[in-house]
Amino acid sequence: MLLTWLSALLLLLATVPGLDAADARRGRDLFRTHGCATCHAAGSEGASGARDLAVRRGRGFRPAEFAATMWNHAPTMWAAMDAKGVERRPLNPGDASDLLAFFHQSGFFEPPGDAGRGKAVFESKRCASCHSLTAGGGLAGTPVPQWRSLHDPYDIARYMWNHGLLMMNAMREKGWRWSNLSGQELRDLYVYLRNLPQTRDLPAELVLVPPGSGGRLLEEKGCMQCHSGKLAFDSPAYVRRMADQSLTDLAAAMWNHTPRMQQPEALSGEEMRQILGAIWGRRFFLGAGSERAGRRVFERRQCASCHGGPSPSAPELRGRQEYSAPAMISALWGHGPAMRQEAVAKRLAWPRFERGEMEDLIAFLNSSQ
Template sequence: MNARFLVVGLVLLSGVGLKVPPALGGHEALSALLPGNPLEGSRFFIEKGCLRCHAVQEVGGVTGPDLGRGILNRPLLEIAGVMWNHLPGMEHVFQEKRVVRPTFKPSEMASLIAFLYYLSSLDPPGDAATGARLYRQKGCQTCHSLGGKGGRIGPALDEYSRYASPLFLTTALWENGKAMAEKMREMAVPRPTVEGNDVPDLLAYIRAAGRGGLERVYAPVGNPGRGEKLYRTKYCVDCHSIRGHGGKVGPDLGITVKGSLMRIAGAMWNHGPKMWAEMAQRGIEVPSLNAGQMSDLISYLYFFQFIDPPADAARGRAVYTEKRCGTCHAAPGIGQTVGPDLAKVEELGTPVEVITAMWNHASKMEAVMLEQDIAWPILKGGEMADLIAYLLSARAGPGRSAGPRSSAPQGDRR
């Protein structure tokens, strides 16, 4: 495998230039755009040399951690905080390897962070041995045959050995889930649930034991824009809300949905009986989803994890003081002028511009900190978001508002 597979894999799994569209009537709080282009971000990840030190699911360097293992499963500005925290260590590696430290434009940084975020949607490769154990434990062989062995009540599962993605299996589970539940109840067979990496593991076993041939069928590209429409037309909005907007029967999916694409699909299977019962009570037919629609819908739900919680400028002012930013930088009423006055720098008008400037100037900042015996400040949790909120409010000046801004960076301003 080589670096090109990062780009190919992202095309197969995420699509090009995806954006989260205005949701539920275009409410401003839900209209945050995906900050940058994940596909472009994968290109920058390679071109800027990130792949030399970091792998993505075992493809790439080993100096730094494998970024495809879920360590960046957090909101946008927390990812930026992780990057900031590790800048001194990365700087030392650049020097040891005699590699020129890369710089970024705001649009490039936005796309890179979008790519890093999207990596958390990728499930680890399934394990066939684990899948074989799960297949037996969950009683799949009671109704289904595989490789010529097993039950004949349901269809043979050999067909699914052709599929490279678990998406097709989860779609089939949703489409046939109600009928399967009724049959299990009739047979007094407990209905199994899935968790963690169960679905990829089961698919790995099906691919190993099935008789589906060598052909590989890849997952259709998920499009959150189409997913938002499906969310409404398939009646999800009747029972579920997104960040407080929508139905109140089920949980708020903008808050409770967590994890990778397949974990979201697995949660749909696990909660199927409750949803079907509620639909029956309301006279709603269980919506049918093909693989493309399933991909679109779960992609839409996945991207809501990207949005940072609301930041607080007052907390950000405390972070600015506690982390000793004012030792070098001036802000209204706080700080020195070793570095530029952050309230007056023209290029610091959006969160992504602040993040980009922090990255590009980190070497100079570290040198000054070493001279003044100042420890590199570590930003935890929402501190990066709060700090940026404070800096943007400081730019607005007394008596003026910085204006409503999404925490999602929008790339270069025009």
């Protein structure tokens, strides 16, 4: 027990070099300055030529999969860029993270929500009896247009946690039963609330938090009292369940804790960011790949023909502990063309990754030699 707890804590405390907070606003600028917008759309931004990068491609589409599709399509994309005369400006890993945050904000990493269903949730879960849809309104809860959480999934999680108990008590007084929220219900709810005429134009500023100092907070805030053993954040069962969870799913999970908690300790916005960075940011940026499977990918995709081996023609990659989805996007954008040139000279096919392979590869590259 103590050992699993300790190993969970150590994992959660580890930071990832080169990964800073990913800022969607910067990402939106990069999307334009780096030419992506000349060919791609993302939400309301950009052109409608190549694939719309705001449309989610199904369950579990995580940044590593995004990096993999970029690798897969790179040669065609570069040819299109040359044909259109779009310059390929370098993307460092921080830039690539910012782009991912922007795609996240555009909806790429969340399943779609439905405003019609959200309206029904708002009414059937009785949110409407305490929260008015217009400013003022005289009800007990904060009017929706003043919700801080409207455009920030970390704030949704924070309020779901902090106000859960208050709301449970208020509801009990009125004789209403507590009811849990699924991630989908919460998503629908927020799609509805964000698209009212009075909220539509509020600015959205998402900053995604990578793993950092949140591990210590999980201990300080009492989360580890229950989250050990089967519920430990790095137990195989939890990792499997979490693999496809979005930030909104986690926010719903925070709400659903309420009936279990005696007196949850309130979390500040920054604390919730750090905590979700520790339990979700790791999965989001690094994935949950397998080192062993990654070694096979490294060979199957012929990376080993140039990297490593007895007479390497390219830099050693392993043991640097610096790989993540953004780092793989950055490496592709910076080194890809030279790599491709050498592959053509050696008559090697350009690698095409299948689902899950990039995540495994990242785990392998980050493992020590």
